[in-house]
Amino acid sequence: MINQFAVMLLAVAAPFYAQENEAEKLIRLMEKEIAHAKGLKVSAETTYYLGGEVVKNKGAVQFGTQNKARLVFEGPDLVGRPSHLLIVSDGKQMHIQSRPEEKPTLEPTPKNLSKCLGEVLVRGGLAMASNIVENQMLETFDLDKELAMSGFKMGAKEKIGNVEAQIIEYKMKFRSGPADFTLWIDPKTHLPLKRQLLNDKGFKMIETYSEFVITPNLDPSIFELPKASEKKKPKKGD
Secondary structure, three states: OHHHHHHHHHHHHHHHHHHHHHHHHHHHHHHHHHHOOOEEEEEEEEEEEEOOEEEEEEEEEEEEOOOEEEEEEEEEOOOOOEEEEEEEEEOOEEEEEOOOOOOOEEEEOOOOHHHHHHHHHHHOOHHHHHHHHHOOOOOOOOHHHHOOEEEEEEEEEEEEOOEEEEEEEEEEEEOOEEEEEEEEEOOOOOOEEEEEEEEOOOOEEEEEEEEEEEOOOOOHHHHOOOOOOOEOOOOOOO
């Protein structure tokens, strides 16, 4: 009787485990595609919803191998201040300018820049990748600790433009608390079309990709450092 009951439980649970496994497989396939890419171009509009306020930003990133990257993110921040983030890495040094009125700085390029950009784009999206690079968190960033994914689930299919997208749901736990993600994936390219984040505090973010393309052909001139860069002054005690 006990064995029969166990078999019945497995029969009921099997479709759910299979669904979770298929959803995770699609995410891991996307990670693999991006990890082996010689170049990646991503453009997106990000919309934030918090406390009745709606804030829209636009961003774009292009990066290739050897830690060369160009990232632009512009629009008001969550408190309404104008923002124009520009990050350019030539593989050795990285130009960072967070706001138009601020002087840019020049930092050593993190050795894991290309790898981390690709991984964070898969798991959290362009806005999250921009924040991590801008705040220079890459050297100590532990992807599987900071952006651990769980609760993979296949959702319905939904039309995004002309593409019949596959919806995947998953969860991530941040230091500030848990968040639920919904990701719309192009079943042919295995790349994202749209992403939604919703946390337990009512904050919602929707990121819609106008471009998410793997390409070997990136213009080398986009990785040339702007002439206005200046080296960051060392802190006292450094």
